[in-house]
């Protein structure tokens with residue numbers, strides 16, 4: 001594509017005042033600045049689930065704008081490598097300002113040890129986990145991290161699933177104990193979720 005004369009003029013002037021007024025240019029400038037600090041480059045990660053589902057499928061967090069899910073993680077600071085003992089909650093509908101006009105993220109956090117600020121954002125809605133035999137590892141959510149890494153996941157909160165053949169809707173499923181049992185009236189069968197494993201991988 002041939003740049004229009006207007007675009008060329010804007011580039012040629014290279015006026016500092018124009019750059020400061022233009023939001024896109026400011027983001028580009030901070031992007032250049034961030035590249036000098038290795039630890040703040042964004043990295044993509046995925047949370048993977050593997051579980052034995054009997055009689056149910058489409059297992060997912062109960063996560064909507066009206067009722068956001070809090071994804072609970074343990075955090076490691078990539079600057080000082082400290083892993084913090086408390087779990088933190090990440091809500092994909094929440095936006096927090098990063099300091100120094102570096103934009104927004106779902107989760108903005110300051111390391112208590114080295115005082116560096118880092119952030120993370122969940123990229124899209126969770127992908128429901130489908131029942132299969134044998135159970136397969138599947139990606140539930142993807143997130144980008146800048147200056148931190150999530151090292152452990154705790155499935156607190158309510159989960160949803162559906163009867164494999166019956167389509168019965170199950171709500172308020174709790175996975176934090178590592179297994180779940182119920183009865184599908186429509187199918188006349190016991191249903192369960194067992195052998196749950198969580199893994200966080202580079203995506």
Ligand SMILES: [Zn+2]
Nearest residue numbers: 077080111114
């Ligand atoms: Zn730190």
